[in-house]
Amino acid sequence: MRRPRSEPASGNLFEAEAPRPLADRLRPTSLADVIGQDHLLGPDGPIRRMVESRTLSSLILWGPPGTGKTTIARLLAHETELHFESLSAIQGGVADLRRVFDAARERRAMGKGTLLFVDEIHRFNRAQQDAFLPVMEDGTIVLIGATTENPSFELNGAILSRSQVFVLKALDDGTLSVLLERAEAHVGRPLPLTDDAREALRGLAGGDGRYLLNLVEQVYTVRSGRALDVEAMGQVLTRRLPSHDKAGDGHYDLLSAFHKSLRGSDVHAAHYYAARMVVAGESPEAIFRRLACAASEDVGMADPQAMVQVITAWQAFERIGWPEGRLFLAQAISYVATAPKSNASYMAFEAATGLARETSHVPPPLNILNAPTKLMKELGYHSGYRYDHDYPDAYAGQEFFPEEARRGGTPELYRPNERGFERDIRKRLDYWAAQKASRRSS
Incomplete structure (x- = not known):
């Protein structure tokens, strides 16, 4: 696949011949080639309308890893004829921002606009984020910020008021299938996988297109005369860590799903989300805290023993620890999820507070x-x-x-x-x- 038009070709022959990851080689060369985000880039998508009307404004692209945030930013620069600049908030600082802003001002004086892409923009602190405001306000740059965290919590309100926030979706199974087909067409041969292994490979990706292509590269290193089944493929691939950032949205999303499952008396889902958190390395104390909250807020006086069960299980866990401690956690989950529910005590205190x-x-x-x-x-x-x-x-x-x-x-x-x-x-x-x-x- 040809190099994306938004990236200038390198003048270094040796660099051009250097091996590039499959995910980089398969980067789309136009917005029409980007898959999985039709709600934004399709014929009626808001980003597509901006490009067609040549009225691109600053954007915040919020979504999980591997959904095309960087690619979309590059292609927006190309299709609107803006100079593309890229920064990572993990590595950049105020000095880097000043350098980019100064260059953008010089470029603007010569009639050329600048699109600044900032990856992981939520990593900038509040003072660093404030530095964007003047250059966004006067049109020196069009800011495209990429984040995996909820912008409402992580970005200054002033930046959000000057930007539009668009949510990118994790790639679904059908989109991942298309991505596999593109990879096979590029490499020139099919993946040496059985149908079940192919399905399992898409599942391992977890909606992350870049990660899927990294797995594909590993599979292609296997020289085998037969297709790999699920077990054989598992021996080839490195294990993907569960997606759960204990300091970010993943942490709160799973806790929310867990609590709502308890409230909804779905004991099966409650165990599932608790297990996901444990597998991901979540602190058991965080799970017990949520159990205690549910035992009071959602069970309350419908079964006063729910709180007793949770606190007793929590104390037993602290005394005994893993692996036996999972027994106490499981018992508390089962009790709270299957207990009769009432929020009458919680609502009483809310009403009392108002009075x-x-x-x-x-x-x-x-x-x-x-x-x-x-x-x-x-x-x-x-x-x-x-x-x-x-x-x-x-x-x-x-x-x-x-x-x-x-x-x-x-x-x-x-x-x-x-x-x-x-x-x-x-x-x-x-x-x-x-x-x-x-x-x-x-």
Whole structure:
């Protein structure tokens, strides 16, 4: 495949003859050749419309590795006739930015625009990101930033307000199949794999086109008269580490999927996401913390034992450790996922917080306040208080809310449902409400 038109050919003969990775040799030479991102680059895609109207603005390309962010940036520079500059936020600093900006200003003075591609832009700190603002504002550069992290959390709001964020998708199985076919056409012979091994190879890529082509290169090194099956291919390939950045979105995405599986009572999915995190090297404490949150927020008083189970399993894990510790983790996951669910306690505190904000200036009723001094007794503190244990069922039916907080009736903040233990709590609350009503009327 010919060299992409957005890359100038090297003037060094030896460099031109040097071996290049298959992923580099297969780089698309036009936006039409980029696969897997039709929602952005297809006939009705927003990036395609920008190119056709010659109104390219600064962009943030957010997506997983190997989805074409660098390639798209290079081709955008070519198709809009902008000078292409590239920086890596991992290796570059303020001095590199100044050099690029100065060159872009000189170029602009001669009527030539500059597209600056910044890979891993989220690695720049806030002060470094601020350096982009003036040159974006006055049109010195068109910024194309690439990131695998959520821009909302990692990029300055000022940069986001001057850019459009586009999300790139991981390559699906069909797109990866097309990529394999392109590789075979370029090499000139089919991959020596069985159909099952070919499918497994696409699965190993995890939606990463660059990684898939790296695997293809390894497979092509095998000189065998027969097609490799899955087991034989596994012996040839190096193992791909699970995709899970403990400091980035992968970490929070899996924790979110885990928590929602617990909440949704899908014990199978809960075990799956917990196992993915363990395989990826996640701290077991992080998983137990999420279990404890779910045991309170989503199970709550529907089964108060859920919290006991989680904390007990957590303590057992800390005492015994791996590998036996996985037994305690598994038990806690099973318990929380299959427990009856109620968020009534959580919602009660949310409602109470709202009411507290509205009535924070209101003192509690005097009768439920202690009167440690003579003056306080004279002012009515503790006067009329009824000691609940002196009454049947240890319930006196007195009022604890200040008057301003119970306009329209005593607030019912905690509303248990009919699931699990909360069914019994509901009966108690209804009984006490009836007792209070009868004592008021008597």
